Amino acid sequence: MNKKNGLSRYRREKLLRAFVADLTASQAALFLGLSRTTVNRYYHLFRTAIATHQQTLAREALCTGTVEIDESYFGPTRPRGVTGKLKRGRGTLKQPVFGVFERGGRVFTEIVPDTNKKTLQALIRGRIALDATVVPDGWRAYDGLVDVGYDRHLRIRKARPKAFSKDGVHINGIESFWSFTKRRLAKFNGVSVNFELHLKECEWRWGKGPDTLANELKTFLV
Template sequence: MAFSGTKYTAYRYQSEQKDLLYGSIEIDESYFGAKRQRGFHGKLKRGRGTLKQPVFGIFERDGRVYTEIVSDCKKQTLQAVILGKVSLESVIYSDSWRGYGGLVDVGYSKHLRVNHGQNEFADGTRHINGIESFWSFTKRRLAKFNGLTKNFDLHLKECEWRWN
């Protein structure tokens, strides 16, 4: 099977996964796109508000991960993805982004946060290191392509497939 055939197979397999994630779940968003240029003080800043493509990730601590390319990281967008992929009995761990607010109000039993803004990254089992590790793996893997625009979704699902 050709390498490009592997991407399509991985994309098809990952897209057909309909079962809910459950247990201890980590959620986070990441941004993919061109690196910032040194000395360029235009619109290419870090994190939210950049020209980069936002991707939302859900990580089940037993090892499975699910990613979805989203149009934005607003509360309505993220909660729709979470409600569609995560069991209501799950314990959700996230950073303190306000887009994750209100998960207990929509039926989730427990939502614990880590505040990166106050240099808080882990407190016992309250962390999102698993999904951060997946983002690191994915960005390292995709860096060799010097930026992806055409088949970004295929490459992303291939990384998800390789991780799972």
């Protein structure tokens, strides 16, 4: 952040801390005595820097070790103008998002047009090393991973919940991330604008304390 933005260094630091504390723009504006326009401008700057960092991190190295994969769906419970009974999960009208979680390490997400085999397996090959142990659920899009080089492929069946944690065969990590992300976005009443920026922010925030977040964000803004 340069000095031509009109805020003192002290107020910029306060605004950064408000963002790290996950205050909404309205809350931060009220707390710091700033306009919503100013806060939104800085928040967008912060989120853009975070997204750039997360995207660079995803390109730099493939996920290794044990890697959980799963898809989730985001959007309003009932889109405007849609009537009748709606499907949940796969087949829903919501936006599908694919997630990759490297146990003990990183989580990455990708907004996808669908959850078909061709779409998801292309992302898997681009994000996960062939010597990794891949743990998906029983969705048919994950059929044939062994055929494309993933010999360490541990499958779970959600119809048999007792098998979730047997010998580490579970996707509790990525499901925990989805839960965190949906709870966090709920306080913004969902996100219809800049959804990808918010998604990347959730990747970055997950599992980190406020001091770590603040220090990292400062390095992104240099």
